[in-house]
Structures are given as C-alpha cells and as structure tokens.
Amino acid sequence: MAARATPLTFDSGRKQIFVVGNEAADADSLVTAYAIAAFLDSSEVQGVALAQIPREEFRLRGDSLQLFKEAGSEVLEDGSPGKLHFWDEIDWKAVDGLDSRRLVLTDHNKMTAQVARHFEGRVQWVLDHHAGGGSYPDAKSDIDESLGSASSLAAEQFMARGIDGMPLELGVLLAGVILLDTRNFDPKENKGTPRDRAAMDRLAAFVPKIGHDAWYKQLMHARKDVSHLSVRELMLLDTKVVTLRGLQVAFASMMSAMPEVMSKASGCEAFKETARSLARDRGYKAVVCLFPKDKATGKKGLALVPLESSEAEGVLCSDLVKELLGTPGNLPQELRENVLYQTQGLVETGFQLEHMPDLEPLEAYSIKADVSRKTLLPLAMNLSKI
C-alpha cells in the first residue's frame, strides 16, 4: 500500500492527454477516466486520469472504494487510487505550461467551467452516454445516449485491441461499473442495452467467482454503506452550500440519526468542533445538519453550528431558529402555496421545532419527521431576504 499519491510529474518527452469524468465523480466517471488514461498511455502519450473532487471525498463513494480495492489497484491509506489525480492536488500552473496538452471527456460531453479554464480549445475525444454532445465538432466522438454505462464504451476500446489488451485491474473496474449502472441488467430497471450486454459478456472473465448476482449485491451495498465514514465525512456526503446574507452556509443531510452521530463523534462538543473545523477548511460560515428520524422520538434532528456564535453567522443561525419556531403562523404566502410544504403538512403544523437542552453546548433541536432539506432551505432562503 502506497503512503501517498504518485506525484504527478510531466514527462517532457511525451504529449500529455488528460482524461476527466463528470463533476459528480461517480463510479462510471472515475473508472472511465482511469481506464482511458491507461488506454492512451504510450511512448508518445502520458495519460493523466483526473477526478473533479478533492481526494478527501473519494471515500464517500463506497462502491468506488470497494471496486478499486477488489481490482487490486494501487491505493493509499484512505483507499483512494494512487494513479488517479484529484482536483486539489494538481499544479495548475504547470498544467497551463504544457503547450501540447489535450483533453478527453468521459461520462459527460461538455467541459465544466473549472475544466474549461485550463483546456479551452483542447478537447480531443468524447466518450459519453448523456444527451447533448456536439459541443466539440473537431473532437473524435463516441456518444451513445441509450447506453446504461460509459464504461461499456471504455471496455469496447480495449476490446478493439484484442482481449489481451485488457489488464486484470481495468477489466474488474469496468465490469463492476457496468453491473452497477445497468442494475445487473434487471429488465424492470430497463437500463442495460444490448450494447452494454455485449461489453459485459466480453468482460465475463473479470467477474469474481461469486458470480454476477452476488457481486452486484455487494457493490450496491457498498454504495449505500456509510459505516466506514467519519463524522466529518458524513457531513460531506450530501451537502448543499447556499449563500445567506452573503455568508456561505452548508446544509448537510446526514445519513445516520442524531444519537448515533453524537456517539460516533464522542459527544456534542466534539461534534460541534468537527463542524467548525470543516467550515474553516471549506470557507463556510455555518454548518446546518439535518438528521434522519430517530426511532426513539419519532422526530428528525437539527443541529446548527456557526463558525463564531458572536459573529453575523451566529445571528443568522438564531434567526433561522426563530423563524422555524414561528411556523406556521409566519409562513409567507409563497411557501404556503409550495407543494412540498403542503404534502409535509407544514402549513398546518409548522416545523414542530423543539430545543434539546441536554445536547448543549451544541444548538440542537428535534424537528417534524416529514421535514426535508427541500423544505428547510426555502425557509432559510426567505430569511436571507429579511
């Protein structure tokens, strides 16, 4: 196991071709970028696989974590692949200095703004299964919108070289993603096409001995499993960042109930410190966590952690609490007419926010179980206006 990422040094004797997947950085995007970079690597070309996330966030993708491990890829202590280069690790000045650099897009067909800043006019090839396309008429294009997985396209490239051209590591990675993306070719899901099936059949030798069905179940379980994640990682897992009164606030949908998360954090004070440290690192002024329903109370949980309670973000958090406590009486007409406010019964009952003094110094509350981030956010956005 390598202790650190393979340092990305540019070989002056070869042309650099960067390969990047989409910004969601799901298994299909990560694996196609990784595989196509390896495919392109030669005595003339240095293939560089790129992920549009910081390395810290790789572990949040449990399916990818498991797949790279199973494939025998060289991984770091956190399980992230050493040969995959993450957005926070790139020396962009050095990249911009590579005059002949080119870009390949996998699993999307239009550069994100952050990628375009470094590769405008340099897209050479697009392998994708999304609608759209046509953004780069001069680039080679392999786009099939009907496909379940872009990994099927990547597999075809290796197959065209003959089966001997497919290394074991990449065969396992691509087969695993095709199974995930096609939902194991379940006809009810209608995601896998005959073209995906043909790619999968040619990768049959890379499926582990347990067989397709059991492997698919394991990978899906790994995708949903959050037991390996730290409290900080749980906060990163499903976070929306919004600007309220000019301040960046992260709204995290937590995957475990409040009591479990507090015990994982070793207490409310440590939880609060974890949230503040995340806020500092990411430039947030506050982190608001919404926890799933706690079986014991039948309610969800809400915790608000401003970076500094004496500053503007502290006022913002207490104003949000006041606003929540004032519902339903204070709901503006626009939210009364909001369909989700109606289906969650918020127009009649309000958010049913109740302080949980036992969790101090953490500012924690129980909240009506029907509430979701989709209804919490509009109220916060409304607050930003007043």
Ligand SMILES: [Mn+2]
């Ligand atoms: Mn995809």
